[in-house]
Amino acid sequence: MILLKKLFMRLRNKGTGESCELEEVDRLKKEFLSIASHELRTPLATVKNAINLIADEASGPLNETQRKFLMMANRNVDKLALIINDFFLLADLESGCVELSRNEVDINEDIENAINIFSDLAKVNQVAISFEPDRTVKTIIADRQKILNVLTNLISNAIKFSHNGGAVTVSTTRHNSDKGFVQVKIKDTGIGIDKKDHDKLFRSFQQIDSSLTRKFAGSGLGLAICKRIIELHKGKIWVESEAGRGSVFVFILPVK
Ligand SMILES: Nc1ncnc2c1ncn2[C@@H]1O[C@H](COP(=O)(O)OP(=O)(O)OP(=O)(O)O)[C@@H](O)[C@H]1O
Ligand SMILES: [Mg+2]
Incomplete structure (x- = not known):
């Protein structure tokens, strides 16, 4: 998170500075997106793993209500993962750094x-x-x-x-x-x-x-x-x- 903050500050300063070089801003933006993507996906993967472990009853048997709530959490983690994927795909597409594999x-x-x-x-x-x-x-x-x-x-x-x-x-x-x-x-x-x-x-x-x-x-x-x-x-x-x-x-x- 600290890294993200630093990058964001550098981006802001670049954006308002007089000698704002577009290429550098663009490079920082890509760096920012790649770090942001990692910082969002890693904890999400950990949450998903924990849910799977609990669902497999690694921490003890589950009753029906607990399983229902766990599945609700699971569905929402999947939803969030899809939104994060879409968000970063769109950011990549907009920054023009996506290459087609034809x-x-x-x-x-x-x-x-x-x-x-x-x-x-x-x-x-x-x-x-x-x-x-x-x-x-x-x-x-x-x-x-x-x-x-x-x-x-x-x-x-x-x-x-x-x-x-x-x-x-x-x-x-x-x-x-x-x-x-x-x-x-x-x-x-x-x-x-x-x-x-x-x-x-x-x-x-x-x-x-x-x-x-x-x-x-x-x-x-x-x-x-x-x-x-x-x-x-x-x-x-x-x-x-x-x-x-x-x-x-x-x-x-x-x-x-
Ligand atoms: N087949 C359709 N019939 C009626 N409205 C539509 C249709 N497809 C898209 N829309 C309208 O266009 C909006 C934007 O569609 P888009 O697919 O970008 O977003 P979404 O489906 O709301 O969310 P996401 O695709 O990110 O899960 C929709 O929210 C809806 O209002
Ligand atoms: Mg849609």
Whole structure:
């Protein structure tokens, strides 16, 4: 923590000093983020280990209530770990220090994988999820892990913001105006988004309902991460939606 404080002070002084050198500020920012990341992740891993040990009854038998509370703590540690990961991924993406690891990616196969990850959640939320692939879309050159990250963010949103009995449809096509692109659509029949809010969605920490009493969990980082990943691939992402009429999130990626 002391290290973090020192770095923060140096950053502040640099930022206000007359001979502020952008490169040095940038280097300090990266150093700050990397230390902050370590300082947050290490204690969290220790808490997670302790929870696992208690759950395995290493410290003695647990009664049902104790197990219930422990599982509640476990779920929240997992949630916090995801938020920390998203936060640092976004910081990396924004500072431009993320390098894509480009390979041949079968986008249809990855969509099937992403849908499988959410099949249980879709069942619990009573949302039907289907895939309409264009099988003429073969492989694209992209960073597989990052594209999976985009797909999981968009599919989880589509399920999260749907009503019971709703439907989510994912589809692939070749992009109409330019055959050098593949287009992926994630369509839902959920709550929809008012046109006036479309612009702010892709900014970090932006949620339509940001009240403390809001119904949907999340930290408002998912779409900001998606936008940066897609743009890093020289693609585009946008939303077509109206309040109460479902949403369609669309992204296009160059094949090569
Ligand atoms: N499919 C959708 N239908 C309706 N609203 C949506 C949809 N996807 C996103 N939104 C709106 O956009 C906001 C930002 O989405 P984003 O994925 O960035 O954040 P989040 O889902 O709230 O949190 P996180 O993804 O960090 O867990 C959401 O809070 C919601 O208001
Ligand atoms: Mg989200």
